[in-house]
Amino acid sequence: MPNSNKYEIAIIGGGLAGLASAIQLAKYGYSIILFEKNTYPFHKVCGEYISNESYDFIQGLGIPLSNMNLPQINKLRVTSQSGVELIKSLKMGGFGISRYLLDDLLYKNTKALGVTVLENCQVDNVIFNNDLHELTLSTSEKFYSKVVIGSFGKRSNLDYNLKRPSASKRSNFIAVKYHLSRSFDKDLIELHNFEDGYCGISSIENEKLCLCYLTTNHALKKHGTIKRMEEEILMKNGNLKEYLCNSRFLFDKPISISQINFSRKHAVEQHILMVGDTAGLISPLCGNGMSMALYGAQVVSLKIHQYLSNVITRNQLENEYAQFWGASFKTRITIGKFLQSILGNPQLTDITIKALKMNPKFTNYLISLTHGNKF
Numbered sequence: 001m002p003n004s005n006k007y008e009i010a011i012i013g014g015g016l017a018g019l020a021s022a023i024q025l026a027k028y029g030y031s032i033i034l035f036e037k038n039t040y041p042f043h044k045v046c047g048e049y050i051s052n053e054s055y056d057f058i059q060g061l062g063i064p065l066s067n068m069n070l071p072q073i074n075k076l077r078v079t080s081q082s083g084v085e086l087i088k089s090l091k092m093g094g095f096g097i098s099r100y101l102l103d104d105l106l107y108k109n110t111k112a113l114g115v116t117v118l119e120n121c122q123v124d125n126v127i128f129n130n131d132l133h134e135l136t137l138s139t140s141e142k143f144y145s146k147v148v149i150g151s152f153g154k155r156s157n158l159d160y161n162l163k164r165p166s167a168s169k170r171s172n173f174i175a176v177k178y179h180l181s182r183s184f185d186k187d188l189i190e191l192h193n194f195e196d197g198y199c200g201i202s203s204i205e206n207e208k209l210c211l212c213y214l215t216t217n218h219a220l221k222k223h224g225t226i227k228r229m230e231e232e233i234l235m236k237n238g239n240l241k242e243y244l245c246n247s248r249f250l251f252d253k254p255i256s257i258s259q260i261n262f263s264r265k266h267a268v269e270q271h272i273l274m275v276g277d278t279a280g281l282i283s284p285l286c287g288n289g290m291s292m293a294l295y296g297a298q299v300v301s302l303k304i305h306q307y308l309s310n311v312i313t314r315n316q317l318e319n320e321y322a323q324f325w326g327a328s329f330k331t332r333i334t335i336g337k338f339l340q341s342i343l344g345n346p347q348l349t350d351i352t353i354k355a356l357k358m359n360p361k362f363t364n365y366l367i368s369l370t371h372g373n374k375f
């Protein structure tokens with residue numbers, strides 16, 4: 001094997017989980033290669049609200065959030081199709097930043113720390129043999145590493161090629177995102193319900209808004225195009241109608257993804273340490289997937305450092321990381337699923353909003369379950 005293709009750590013996927021892991025591990029001086037199938041900077045479908053639990057951690061990755069004049073978000077407004085609404089302050093709160101900007105800043109810091117980043121480069125397979133991983137790219141080139149981090153997101157060719165059990169499960173969700181320009185309260189995040197889905201709106205950098213919604217393949221098929229679906233379903237919620245009809249759209253066309261798969265995954269498979277959405281996907285817009293990806297990156301990096309400095313064995317590395325993942329995120333994923341099932345149903349959203357308005361303490365508790373602690 002050529003020495004130039006051998007690294008201590010290989011990272012597959014350069015989203016938040018992969019880039020944050022790379023930055024953490026580069027500080028220990030390891031040889032690291034990161035593969036990303038796209039070219040930075042690029043847009044991603046995401047609500048772009050990050051809970052404050054990861055604020056300090058992101059600053060520690062070299063992103064000067066406090067100097068970036070980003071919107072601080074501490075109020076939640078939820079509406080149903082029939083016009084019932086709930087307004088709540090958010091104890092933990094969060095901030096808004098586009099993935100286009102955040103991922104690109106992390107990428108630049110990763111490169112500056114000496115990590116080899118191969119962009120426009122897709123990993124097609126990983127085989128573990130004799131305590132070493134062999135990674136094969138779509139170009140057939142091979143790389144080797146002692147440790148592999150799987151941070152390839154919610155849906156990847158690797159799910160199928162590695163024959164992950166989750167890949168065979170049916171997935172019925174799609175998501176659509178726009179950036180908008182219009183007046184909006186910067187400290188607010190809104191969630192608007194419609195038949196078969198819900199839509200989040202909040203501010204990001206440079207006075208822009210992110211509007212992102214989740215719905216089903218079935219809804220899209222029924223109405224034929226995104227535009228018709230928006231006119232015939234989303235706009236039944238008067239709040240959404242106002243945003244969709246009276247805003248300046250900053251993209252030529254919507255950014256969308258399909259086949260979003262919420263089925264259970266594992267944090268370690270075939271000796272690959274899965275981080276972020278690759279380990280488990282929380283319901284978008286009512287979880288905090290980005291903070292989970294970042295927290296996972298923090299812990300996996302510490303564990304890998306212990307392993308590579310011979311403090312723990314590979315077995316311990318894998319078991320301890322899998323235990324951490326389950327203990328930290330399983331409840332959040334369950335709560336997210338529960339909230340998603342309510343928000344996708346207009347009648348249930350109505351009933352729930354009315355009940356929550358009568359139980360402010362319980363509402364605060366429910367919101368707190370979707371946010372973690374600062375790390």
Ligand SMILES: Cc1cc2nc3c(=O)[nH]c(=O)nc-3n(C[C@H](O)[C@H](O)[C@H](O)COP(=O)(O)OP(=O)(O)OC[C@H]3O[C@@H](n4cnc5c(N)ncnc54)[C@H](O)[C@@H]3O)c2cc1C
Nearest residue numbers: 013015016017037047048049123153175276277284289290
């Ligand atoms: C509709 C929607 C709205 C959301 N809104 C929010 C929100 O407001 N707040 C929040 O906290 N979370 C939100 N999330 C969740 C959040 O987007 C994810 O949890 C987060 O992006 C996870 O980061 P990641 O690094 O695991 O994955 P990603 O950011 O998806 O990164 C994975 C990377 O791997 C690359 N890749 C894939 N396969 C390969 C391969 N074979 N070789 C090389 N590269 C590969 C991809 O190109 C990608 O860049 C939302 C999710 C959705 C779907």
